[in-house]
Amino acid sequence: MNDDFYEEILLRSEAIQARVAEMGAQISADYAGKNPLAVGILRGAVVFMADLVRHISVPIELDFMAVSSYGKATKTSGVVRILKDLDEDIKGRDVLVVEDVLDTGLTLDYLMTYLSAREPASLEVCVMLNKQLAGRQIETRVRYCGFEIPDKFVVGYGLDFGQHYRNLPYVCTLKPEVYGGAK
Ligand code: IMP
Ligand code: MG
Numbered sequence: 001m002n003d004d005f006y007e008e009i010l011l012r013s014e015a016i017q018a019r020v021a022e023m024g025a026q027i028s029a030d031y032a033g034k035n036p037l038a039v040g041i042l043r044g045a046v047v048f049m050a051d052l053v054r055h056i057s058v059p060i061e062l063d064f065m066a067v068s069s070y071g072k073a074t075k076t077s078g079v080v081r082i083l084k085d086l087d088e089d090i091k092g093r094d095v096l097v098v099e100d101v102l103d104t105g106l107t108l109d110y111l112m113t114y115l116s117a118r119e120p121a122s123l124e125v126c127v128m129l130n131k132q133l134a135g136r137q138i139e140t141r142v143r144y145c146g147f148e149i150p151d152k153f154v155v156g157y158g159l160d161f162g163q164h165y166r167n168l169p170y171v172c173t174l175k176p177e178v179y180g181g182a183k
Contacts, residue, residue: 005165006172010149013169016128016157017051019146023126024055027096027144031058036094041111042066042084044100047158047166048128048146052098063088069107080110095120100158101129101149102142112141128157129171153179 027036035058040049042064053060066084095115099108108125116123126144131151149171155161156168161179 005174005178007175009170009172010152010154011147011157011171016146016170020048020051020128021055023144023146024052024057027052027126028055028057031056031060031094031096033058034094035059035061036096037061037063037088037090038096038098039086039090039115040064040098041100041107043166044158044160045098045128048100049098052126061088065111067107067111080107082114090115090118090120093120094122095124097123097125099125099127101131101154102127102145103131103133108142129154129159 038049038053038056038060040046040062043066049062053062063086064084065082065086068081068083097108097111097115102108108127112123112125124143125141127142128146129149130142130145130147132148133151152173153161154171154173155165156171158166159171160166161174165174
C-alpha cells in the first residue's frame with residue numbers, strides 16, 4: 001500500500017503497543033482471581049483485542065458480537081442491529097466489552113442495556129479510542145480507555161473506511177480526497 005492516503009498519523013504503532021501493555025497489566029490486576037469473558041465487537045475491535053489479551057495474565061475467555069451502526073458512511077445512523085450474538089451464556093460472568101472507538105456512544109449504550117439484561121456478575125467497557133466529542137449523545141461508562149482523540153474520522157489498528165485500512169499498525173486520518181471530504 002502506498003502511503004499517500006493518510007493526512008496525519010495520530011497514534012504511532014509504538015505508542016499504541018506501550019499503552020495496550022499498560023491496559024493489559026491494569027486489567028490483570030483488577031481481575032485477579034477471576035475468569036473474565038472478553039466480548040469483542042466485530043470487526044473493529046479485533047486488532048486491539050488480539051494485542052490486549054496477550055498482555056492479560058488472568059485466565060480470560062473470548063467471545064464476539066457483531067453489530068452494525070454505520071453502514072458504509074462515516075457518520076452513525078443511530079440504528080444498532082445485532083448481526084452476530086454471543087456464543088457464551090454470560091449470566092454470572094465478569095464481562096469486559098472490548099470496543100475500538102467510542103464516537104456517539106450509541107453502539108455501546110445499546111450493547112450495555114442488551115448485555116446487562118442477561119445478568120452478568122459485572123459488566124465493564126474497554127475502548128481503544130475515545131473521541132472528544134462536543135455532541136456526545138450518550139455518556140457511556142468506560143472503565144478502560146487507551147487514548148483520547150479529537151473528533152475526526154480515523155482509520156487503522158482495526159478501524160476501517162469501507163472495510164479498508166484495518167490492517168494499518170497505526171491510527172491516522174485520511175486525506176479528504178480519499179474519503180470524499182465528509183467528517
Ligand atoms: P458510535 O455508536 O457512534 O459510538 O460508533 C461506534 C462505532 O462506529 C465503532 O465501533 C466504529 O465501528 C465506528 N466508528 C466510529 N468512529 C469511527 C472512525 O473514526 N473510524 C472508523 N470507524 C468509526
Ligand atoms: Mg466497530
